[in-house]
Amino acid sequence: MSDVGMDGIRRHENVRIPVGDDTVAATRYEPLTDGPSPALLTYVPYPHQDSITYGAYDPLNRYLAASGYEVVVADMVGTGGSTGFVDEPFTRREGAEPAELVEWLADRPWTTGKVGMFGKSYGGITALDAAAKRPDGLDAIVPIHTPFEGMRNAYTYGGLFEFLTIGMDWLTLMQALDAKPPSNPEADPAAMTAWRDRLDRLPDRDPWLFQFLDNDPHEAYWDDKVIPVERIDVPVLAVDGWRDPYIEDTVRYVDRIDAPTRVLFGPWRHRMPHRGRESAVDFRRQVRSWFDRFLKDEETGALDAPAFRVWTELDGGGTTAGEWRGLDRWPTLATAGDDALAFALTPDGLAPPAEYDAGAVEESYEFDPTVGPASIDPYGATVAPPVTNDDDARSLTFDSPPLETAVELTGTGAVSLPLESTVADPTVAVRIVDVAPDGRGRLVTHGAVRGVYRGGTDERTPMTPGEATELSIPLAPKSHVFEAGHRIRVGVGSSLFPAVLPTPERGSFTLRSRPDDPAVLEFPGRRLDRVAFDDAVPMAPPDDRLSPSPERASGSASWVTAREHAAGEARVEKSDELRVNLPHGTLTREGNFEASVRRDDPGSASARNELTLTVENALGVFEVRATSRISRSFCRVRTAVTHDGDPVFEQTWTR
Numbered sequence: 001m002s003d004v005g006m007d008g009i010r011r012h013e014n015v016r017i018p019v020g021d022d023t024v025a026a027t028r029y030e031p032l033t034d035g036p037s038p039a040l041l042t043y044v045p046y047p048h049q050d051s052i053t054y055g056a057y058d059p060l061n062r063y064l065a066a067s068g069y070e071v072v073v074a075d076m077v078g079t080g081g082s083t084g085f086v087d088e089p090f091t092r093r094e095g096a097e098p099a100e101l102v103e104w105l106a107d108r109p110w111t112t113g114k115v116g117m118f119g120k121s122y123g124g125i126t127a128l129d130a131a132a133k134r135p136d137g138l139d140a141i142v143p144i145h146t147p148f149e150g151m152r153n154a155y156t157y158g159g160l161f162e163f164l165t166i167g168m169d170w171l172t173l174m175q176a177l178d179a180k181p182p183s184n185p186e187a188d189p190a191a192m193t194a195w196r197d198r199l200d201r202l203p204d205r206d207p208w209l210f211q212f213l214d215n216d217p218h219e220a221y222w223d224d225k226v227i228p229v230e231r232i233d234v235p236v237l238a239v240d241g242w243r244d245p246y247i248e249d250t251v252r253y254v255d256r257i258d259a260p261t262r263v264l265f266g267p268w269r270h271r272m273p274h275r276g277r278e279s280a281v282d283f284r285r286q287v288r289s290w291f292d293r294f295l296k297d298e299e300t301g302a303l304d305a306p307a308f309r310v311w312t313e314l315d316g317g318g319t320t321a322g323e324w325r326g327l328d329r330w331p332t333l334a335t336a337g338d339d340a341l342a343f344a345l346t347p348d349g350l351a352p353p354a355e356y357d358a359g360a361v362e363e364s365y366e367f368d369p370t371v372g373p374a375s376i377d378p379y380g381a382t383v384a385p386p387v388t389n390d391d392d393a394r395s396l397t398f399d400s401p402p403l404e405t406a407v408e409l410t411g412t413g414a415v416s417l418p419l420e421s422t423v424a425d426p427t428v429a430v431r432i433v434d435v436a437p438d439g440r441g442r443l444v445t446h447g448a449v450r451g452v453y454r455g456g457t458d459e460r461t462p463m464t465p466g467e468a469t470e471l472s473i474p475l476a477p478k479s480h481v482f483e484a485g486h487r488i489r490v491g492v493g494s495s496l497f498p499a500v501l502p503t504p505e506r507g508s509f510t511l512r513s514r515p516d517d518p519a520v521l522e523f524p525g526r527r528l529d530r531v532a533f534d535d536a537v538p539m540a541p542p543d544d545r546l547s548p549s550p551e552r553a554s555g556s557a558s559w560v561t562a563r564e565h566a567a568g569e570a571r572v573e574k575s576d577e578l579r580v581n582l583p584h585g586t587l588t589r590e591g592n593f594e595a596s597v598r599r600d601d602p603g604s605a606s607a608r609n610e611l612t613l614t615v616e617n618a619l620g621v622f623e624v625r626a627t628s629r630i631s632r633s634f635c636r637v638r639t640a641v642t643h644d645g646d647p648v649f650e651q652t653w654t655r
Contacts, residue, residue: 007062007066008032011028012028012029013187013583015028017104021084022084024074024076025048029070030110031069037068038070038114039114040064040072041074041105041117042057042072043117043119043130044122046079046177047182048073048074060284061073063545064287064291070111072101074101077093077097081182081190083197085205087205088225090225092129092224092225094126094129098126099130105137106135107137114137115139116139116295119142119143120144120145124146128148128229128232131231131233132227132228132229134233139234139235139295140235140236140237140293142290145244145270147246148252149222149226150227152225152226154166154167157449158449158453158473160496160500164376164499164572165378166212167501168574168593168628168630169593171207171212172609172627173611176625178198178202180622181615183584183585183617184583184618185618203651206653207637207653209630210653218459218460229256233258235293236254236257236261237261237263238262240268241267242266242476243268243379248474250263255330263307264286265477267311267313269378274543279320280541280542281539282539285540306327308326308330309327310327311323311325312324312408312479312533313444314531316434316442317443324536330412331410331411332412333522333524336525339526343521345511345513345521346359351400360513360514360515361519364510365492367494367495368493368494369604370394370495371429372496373497373498373570373572374388374390374392375388376496386561387441388441388443392491395491399435399487399488401487402487403485405528406482406530406531408479408526409445409480410525413432413474413525414473415430415473416471416520417492418469418511418519420468420509421463421469423506425505426507427494427500428449429446429473431493432445434480434487434489435489437485441489444482445475447474447475450503483531488521494509497597498607506601506603554579555577555578557574557575557577558573558574560572568599569597570596570599571596575591577590584617585616586615586616587614587615591612592609592611605631606630607628607630607631609629612626622642623641624639624640627639636652637652637654
């Protein structure tokens with residue numbers, strides 16, 4: 001099946017490509033030009049014809065095809081319309097499969113033999129993974145918002161499980177997509193057969209939620225889920241955002257790649273930069289320029305840009321005030337030298353370590369797992385950056401005096417904390433807050449660590465209760481200016497709920513800071529006499545050609561936080577609705593995700609998640625309902641599928 005659009009391309013659905021013993025379902029966007037063209041591949045586990053991202057990605061695919069590229073979007077083996085089955089996610093087969101697709105594309109008579117890969121999140125993972133396999137046809141990649149160590153990065157925060165984004169939202173989505181039928185089954189019978197085969201095999205596989213919860217980050221389950229990015233030898237345009245969970249991953253994988261790289265860091269959540277609510281930029285044209293340089297050998301200036309282009313946040317942490325700048329490298333404490341600032345945690349607040357000459361801090365903190373909802377800026381919900389004061393009131397806080405001159409933080413910082421814990425595996429969380437003159441705080445950056453993983457996630461090393469321990473907590477990369485009159489606040493607590501799942505023990509820790517052994521906040525940065533940057537770079541607004549029409553996709557989302565004071569319980573709820581008009585029907589998504597925890601019991605953290613996908617096509621109405629209940633003592637996953645109201649599949653898994 002194919003169609004010719006007004007944009008001068010032909011869209012071929014139901015393309016089937018052999019990969020090993022399986023066949024991959026794909027859509028090909030063909031440019032209507034003379035002769036062969038370079039090819040671009042996206043390889044994801046989200047059904048390409050009808051996924052929740054269709055309304056955003058179909059226009060991007062058309063844009064690149066209209067720019068002279070054969071664009072192929074393929075379902076990962078074991079997902080969507082492809083045959084096969086996925087027992088575990090993020091294994092190295094997810095690099096071998098797209099590498100084989102790259103070679104297949106390079107060998108087509110309608111391509112020039114040059115292939116690029118691009119994609120966001122999972123699409124970025126497969127791009128990195130394929131590049132590490134070094135297929136001959138691959139010439140450049142563009143990974144966007146991408147982790148690279150499998151979901152060992154579900155434990156991004158020092159070994160703590162990423163509860164909201166992964167445990168609640170993403171795993172529920174993947175549970176539903178496992179059971180979702182193809183949207184156009186009449187045109188692709190093989191996809192319908194693959195779907196039925198998948199349903200037959202699902203009852204015998206542990207849900208991915210159980211796999212993640214059953215395996216701590218040091219365990220062997222994660223060993224084959226780490227991409228050897230140091231093997232990548234093709235040019236990489238790496239992209240991420242300050243409000244995305246994987247900004248630290250991007251810094252780390254770029255540092256390991258010995259090939260031309262350019263990095264773009266903006267204020268975004270987990271969204272494409274040309275669609276970012278905070279500061280949408282001309283990203284599609286930049287992607288085209290990158291591929292034009294390395295797949296068409298055109299001198300586009302793609303390598304003339306600075307190594308890092310970053311958005312420096314102004315106005316106390318808002319989402320729209322800032323400046324684009326160019327850096328030769330990403331600053332860290334190891335490389336910053338004199339361009340670093342330090343603040344000791346003293347009885348009077350934050351002060352330069354050299355000025356800390358009297359008094360000692362000895363603050364005991366009873367674990368409070370309800371800290372976090374006032375600091376979370378969730379993607380998938382359009383909300384203003386929250387005011388952190390409610391979390392600050394439940395943390396140990398240390399403030400600087402009002403700043404006489406502005407202070408810039410640009411780089412990756414850390415907080416060192418000498419403390420004693422009453423338990424062997426505490427959660428220790430740090431938040432850096434910009435406090436405006438009116439007293440409102442907004443999160444700048446943060447970090448957290450499980451006590452047993454304070455030295456890294458390769459092995460567990462329990463802390464000795466009652467024994468002094470020095471914890472170094474890395475902070476998420478950021479570029480931000482604390483403006484004159486504002487204060488810098490360090491908040492220390494035991495939770496970033498619901499972003500991460502706190503360790504379950506009740507207990508406390510005692511923070512100690514003395515002039516000869518201070519607790520210290522350090523970050524690459526400087527004091528500014530005026531807020532102006534000699535390294536500012538231009539950034540154009542989005543190129544809106546071939547953007548989605550309002551009729552293609554519509555939806556809404558909400559984010560609600562609440563505190564029940566009598567019971568001391570914190571609750572959050574994220575809900576969303578989305579309707580996508582497809583070429584052959586409609587797809588509707590309705591999700592609701594709730595989490596709660598009691599102040600007196602970190603082990604009480606729990607979540608209730610529900611996601612319904614409704615597919616309307618020529619065969620009728622299919623509904624997939626995925627639910628999960630997560631707690632320390634009980635987990636239940638249930639998937640049910642109906643067709644025109646009649647049961648097709650139902651399975652419940654319980655831990």
